[in-house]
Amino acid sequence: MAENHREGEAAKTFDVRILRQAGPGQASYWERHRVSYEPDMNVISVLQKIAAHPRTADGQDVTPVAWDCNCLEEVCGSCTMVINGRVRQACSALVDRLLEQHPDEIELRPASTFPVVRDLVVDRGRLFQALKKVTAWVAVDGYYDRGEGPPQSQEEQEQLYPLSHCMSCGCCLEACPQYARVELTRGVDESPEEFVQRQAETYDRLFLGPHAISQVILFNSHPTGRHMSSLRLDALIAEGGIQLCGNAQNCVAVCPKDIPLTTSIARAGRAATVHALRKWFDV
Amino acid sequence: MARQRVMVVGGGLAGLSAAMKLAELGIDVDVMSLTPVKRSHSVCAQGGINSCSDQTRQAGDSEWKHFDDTVYGGDFLQHQPPVKEMAYWAPKIINLMDRLGVTFNRTTEGFIDRRRFGGTLYKRTAFAGATTGQQLLYALDEQVRRWEVAGKVRKYEHWDFLGPVLDNHGVCRGCVGQDLVSMEIRAFPADAVLIASGGCGLLYGRSTNSVMCTGSAVSRCFQAGAKYANGEFIQVHPTAVPGADKLRLMSESARGEGGRVWVPRTPQDPRNPRDIPESERYYFLEERYPQYGNLVPRDIATREIFDICINEGLSVEKGRQCVYLDLTHIPRQELDRKLGGILEIYEKFQGVDPRVTPMKIFPAVHYSMGGLWVDYDRTADGGLRSASPTNMVTNLPGLYALGECNYQYHGANRLGANSLLSCIFDGLFAAPGLEVWLSSRATAAAEAPASLFESEVRRQQACQQELIRRPAGGENPYLLHQTLGEVMTKAATVVRRNPQLRDALREVEELAARAKRCALADTGQWTNQNLVFTRALLDMFPLAQTILRGALARDECRGAHYKPEFAMPHLTGETTAQRRAEADAWCTRFDENNRRWLKSTVAVWQPREESVQLSYEDVDTSLIPPRPRLYGLVGAALIEEVWNQRVTAQLARVP
Numbered sequence: 002m003a004e005n006h007r008e009g010e011a012a013k014t015f016d017v018r019i020l021r022q023a024g025p026g027q028a029s030y031w032e033r034h035r036v037s038y039e040p041d042m043n044v045i046s047v048l049q050k051i052a053a054h055p056r057t058a059d060g061q062d063v064t065p066v067a068w069d070c071n072c073l074e075e076v077c078g079s080c081t082m083v084i085n086g087r088v089r090q091a092c093s094a095l096v097d098r099l100l101e102q103h104p105d106e107i108e109l110r111p112a113s114t115f116p117v118v119r120d121l122v123v124d125r126g127r128l129f130q131a132l133k134k135v136t137a138w139v140a141v142d143g144y145y146d147r148g149e150g151p152p153q154s155q156e157e158q159e160q161l162y163p164l165s166h167c168m169s170c171g172c173c174l175e176a177c178p179q180y181a182r183v184e185l186t187r188g189v190d191e192s193p194e195e196f197v198q199r200q201a202e203t204y205d206r207l208f209l210g211p212h213a214i215s216q217v218i219l220f221n222s223h224p225t226g227r228h229m230s231s232l233r234l235d236a237l238i239a240e241g242g243i244q245l246c247g248n249a250q251n252c253v254a255v256c257p258k259d260i261p262l263t264t265s266i267a268r269a270g271r272a273a274t275v276h277a278l279r280k281w282f283d284v
Numbered sequence: 285m286a287r288q289r290v291m292v293v294g295g296g297l298a299g300l301s302a303a304m305k306l307a308e309l310g311i312d313v314d315v316m317s318l319t320p321v322k323r324s325h326s327v328c329a330q331g332g333i334n335s336c337s338d339q340t341r342q343a344g345d346s347e348w349k350h351f352d353d354t355v356y357g358g359d360f361l362q363h364q365p366p367v368k369e370m371a372y373w374a375p376k377i378i379n380l381m382d383r384l385g386v387t388f389n390r391t392t393e394g395f396i397d398r399r400r401f402g403g404t405l406y407k408r409t410a411f412a413g414a415t416t417g418q419q420l421l422y423a424l425d426e427q428v429r430r431w432e433v434a435g436k437v438r439k440y441e442h443w444d445f446l447g448p449v450l451d452n453h454g455v456c457r458g459c460v461g462q463d464l465v466s467m468e469i470r471a472f473p474a475d476a477v478l479i480a481s482g483g484c485g486l487l488y489g490r491s492t493n494s495v496m497c498t499g500s501a502v503s504r505c506f507q508a509g510a511k512y513a514n515g516e517f518i519q520v521h522p523t524a525v526p527g528a529d530k531l532r533l534m535s536e537s538a539r540g541e542g543g544r545v546w547v548p549r550t551p552q553d554p555r556n557p558r559d560i561p562e563s564e565r566y567y568f569l570e571e572r573y574p575q576y577g578n579l580v581p582r583d584i585a586t587r588e589i590f591d592i593c594i595n596e597g598l599s600v601e602k603g604r605q606c607v608y609l610d611l612t613h614i615p616r617q618e619l620d621r622k623l624g625g626i627l628e629i630y631e632k633f634q635g636v637d638p639r640v641t642p643m644k645i646f647p648a649v650h651y652s653m654g655g656l657w658v659d660y661d662r663t664a665d666g667g668l669r670s671a672s673p674t675n676m677v678t679n680l681p682g683l684y685a686l687g688e689c690n691y692q693y694h695g696a697n698r699l700g701a702n703s704l705l706s707c708i709f710d711g712l713f714a715a716p717g718l719e720v721w722l723s724s725r726a727t728a729a730a731e732a733p734a735s736l737f738e739s740e741v742r743r744q745q746a747c748q749q750e751l752i753r754r755p756a757g758g759e760n761p762y763l764l765h766q767t768l769g770e771v772m773t774k775a776a777t778v779v780r781r782n783p784q785l786r787d788a789l790r791e792v793e794e795l796a797a798r799a800k801r802c803a804l805a806d807t808g809q810w811t812n813q814n815l816v817f818t819r820a821l822l823d824m825f826p827l828a829q830t831i832l833r834g835a836l837a838r839d840e841c842r843g844a845h846y847k848p849e850f851a852m853p854h855l856t857g858e859t860t861a862q863r864r865a866e867a868d869a870w871c872t873r874f875d876e877n878n879r880r881w882l883k884s885t886v887a888v889w890q891p892r893e894e895s896v897q898l899s900y901e902d903v904d905t906s907l908i909p910p911r912p913r914l915y916g917l918v919g920a921a922l923i924e925e926v927w928n929q930r931v932t933a934q935l936a937r938v939p
Binding site: 023024039040041042043045046049052053054055062064065067069070071072073074075076077078079092093095118119122125129132133137138139140141143144146147148149150151152153154155157158159161162165166168169220223225226 | 304305308319320322323324325327328376379380382383384385387388389390391392394395412413415418419422423426427429430432433465494495496527528529530532533621625629632633635712760762763805806808810811813814817
């Protein structure tokens with residue numbers, strides 16, 4: 002009896018529709034997989050099952066679907082994708098909940114704002130470039146022992162800690178209407194180094210994104226980090242800066258870590274305005 | 285001489301702290317990582333980082349006591365000088381991380397707040413909520429990005445380390461890597477290669493580790509001739525939440541902040557846990573270990589949870605093994621401030637609010653105390669000589685190992701919140717030694733004959749072609765991995781028995797043979813994850829064999845390695861005199877066992893036989909003499925008393 006019961010359960014299946022793409026510049030296409038249901042699944046365990054048995058719902062053998070993941074507990078930011086129309090981390094997307102919303106089918110797409118590398122894997126290099134642009138670090142003298150850091154109140158720590166949770170997943174950028182996709186390809190006579198350089202320069206001219214604006218607030222609020230405030234504010238008022246934010250407030254709605262991105266943007270906007278005015282009067 | 289470079293493999297705490305320190309010393313650094321370094325497994329560390337502080341000092345703590353707790357917790361299996369050096373560096377490391385902007389929790393007055401962790405009686409652990417690893421990693425990631433902008437560091441993210449390049453003197457002159465996007469294989473000449481690739485939890489299928497913790501980089505060095513030590517010492521963390529894809533860690537800090545582990549006294553009591561009165565709850569850790577309570581070291585807590593569920597049948601659920609980890613007596617606001625990160629994980633993945641309902645947890649494979657064998661340069665007073673190229677070097681000159689992937693600090697069992705410390709310490713301490721190593725080299729790796737690198741690249745390309753050309757319909761790598769995980773979890777975790785270990789070894793050898801017939805479902809040359817996984821799987825077998833052989837050979841109980849057959853007896857005598865005689869016999873046996881087994885297991889890979897050869901190495905216990913590890917166990921006071929009398933008598937005999 003128990004055996005029969007188990008077999009009966011194993012027969013329960015659901016479909017996963019995946020938007021696939023073999024590589025950059027190639028056409029994308031939908032592919033349907035049928036997965037046997039088990040309790041406590043998430044989208045990662047679904048993709049693991051598909052990798053182990055890469056066969057479509059109509060029985061065709063295909064290459065396994067490529068995707069990014071690492072920690073599987075929503076702290077590394079790797080597994081960003083669009084699941085049932087919503088950008089999020091695949092590890093915390095639980096199958097039971099997804100099937101409650103859309104019975105029998107789950108839809109997976111790569112984030113559309115980044116160039117597709119393959120299938121669900123996208124190139125998010127641009128979001129890390131923005132961290133360089135805004136000098137997202139504390140410029141300490143060095144790594145020799147210089148005693149304790151600057152004292153901080155509990156209130157200050159409680160304000161900074163949520164901001165320092167940004168795992169560079171890119172969900173906010175996928176949701177942001179101002180963050181348009183840009184896809185560059187290496188020229189035939191371009192060296193890899195030259196290509197990287199051209200990519201960085203291009204990215205620097207485009208909107209840097211809510212994640213980077215929030216990092217400006219993080220470091221400009223830190224007792225030592227704030228020594229470089231004006232450098233970061235320069236980046237905010239430069240080409241591709243905070244003026245491009247259209248205040249859609251989508252970023253804060255999709256952030257998996259509940260980072261108060263719009264609060265950061267508002268604070269950064271005020272600081273940037275004051276900074277710009279000061280610069281005019283200095284001239 | 286051409287400019288020298290250092291290659292760092294792995295971008296977690298150990299790799300990044302090394303990279304930033306090397307860059308500060310003016311050395312050009314390459315960092316190779318499977319993932320953007322900000323996504324490394326260090327982000328999963330939750331609870332905190334240890335050091336004695338001005339406050340614990342006034343309660344009687346010191347660097348020496350931190351050192352003592354670490355070796356006692358590790359059951360004396362670690363060489364003491366590196367541990368001592370680490371403990372003395374610890375306060376400085378926390379100060380540095382504080383200066384780098386880590387958002388450590390603060391006291392009302394603004395000092396770094398501390399909490400208690402396992403295996404100590406002092407509140408030594410600095411923390412940033414329950415995401416300390418993430419916060420420390422981000423601070424280092426930011427510093428390395430700063431050096432990247434300054435042109436001192438180049439990152440190779442989404443690259444797989446395929447192996448070291450050794451010259452005909454056996455000196456490491458660089459490595460070969462593969463771009464995981466374009467699948468290009470190329471050599472990286474380097475004047476030193478630092479392996480900082482973390483643990484190997486994926487050998488066990490599901491664990492608390494991230495999916496990239498396959499141990500492949502370490503295994504590739506091992507197969508190239510690097511020694512591997514104490515492989516059998518695998519930490520099983522007491523508190524994790526079982527899941528279909530991963531066992532999610534619930535930090536020891538939950539107990540550090542007052543969390544209590546219990547089961548209902550009535551097996552599988554169907555009542556809501558909140559309705560079970562105190563008198564009907566069995567707080568088994570608190571009852572069995574009155575001194576340390578819920579904060580006994582991990583190996584002990586894990587064994588007790590196992591014992592409660594399996595031997596005593598007191599698991600909370602009938603079909604599944606688990607016990608309660610209860611935080612519900614702690615005010616919500618305090619929980620959110622100090623443990624928010626893990627509570628969110630539990631809530632998101634289990635759909636239950638742990639602030640209101642006790643969590644259900646069970647042990648899971650977590651950390652490898654063993655790793656690549658590394659050397660150290662001892663000073664006369666028992667510390668490490670700074671700026672010595674001998675520190676952290678493997679037996680292959682020029683090849684270093686840092687962080688979880690070396691065997692150096694944690695002996696037979698790691699104390700909570702010591703791993704973040706050992707990783708950052710390794711990176712900071714190794715860098716000046718590497719500077720000296722570089723200056724001692726007559727030629728730069730960039731000037732070595734091109735043929736040295738070309739032949740290694742060709743060999744790797746041939747290996748890959750062989751994998752790709754295998755006929756379809758062979759073994760499935762994902763299913764073999766699942767089986768490997770089951771075999772390892774059954775035989776080489778909490779309780780180990782020789783017949784099971786022998787069976788497991790045979791099964792692993794069979795699986796290794798079957799893995800050679802794995803067929804790829806993807807034979808393409810673009811972002812081929814199927815190929816990368818299969819190659820990592822093939823490299824799991826040498827390490828799996830090392831763990832099993834080490835465990836089979838070691839007929840004793842030490843830290844995380846527990847064989848009931850060789851467990852030390854309890855004192856059962858009825859009269860004090862009987863118990864004293866038993867305690868005396870206990871101490872004699874303890875002494876004899878140490879003479880035989882207080883040794884590091886050192887494994888060497890035999891490529892022709894495809895098997896592991898073990899030898900044993902004495903442990904430097906010159907600073908703190910080994911003593912019975914009892915943790916205030918009920919009834920252990922007598923053993924301690926007898927042992928202390930013996931030591932006193934021994935000292936009196938010394939002229």
